[in-house]
Amino acid sequence: MRTKRTYNLPERTVVAVRELAATYGLASTQDGVIELAVDELARRLREETEGERWAEAAGDATFGREAADLAAAYSTADRETWPRE
Numbered sequence: 001m002r003t004k005r006t007y008n009l010p011e012r013t014v015v016a017v018r019e020l021a022a023t024y025g026l027a028s029t030q031d032g033v034i035e036l037a038v039d040e041l042a043r044r045l046r047e048e049t050e051g052e053r054w055a056e057a058a059g060d061a062t063f064g065r066e067a068a069d070l071a072a073a074y075s076t077a078d079r080e081t082w083p084r085e
Helices: 011-022 030-058 061-073 078-080
Strands: none
Touching: 011 030, 030 061
């Protein structure tokens, strides 16, 4: 489902969106360029947040023990499931 919205953007942003759509072919429409840009920003923010969580987890002794236990339990999984040549 699509929703029609109106935003007030600086002229430089409008020009950039037009160029990205027409010149570089990143998307077939200007709406597509905006959608790609918003998706990319959201992805970057998610990855940043995820990285922060992993950094916090690295200092958590309980998490470290659990991760070590899982690694030991599944240490042979690749050899058991990957095709042999």
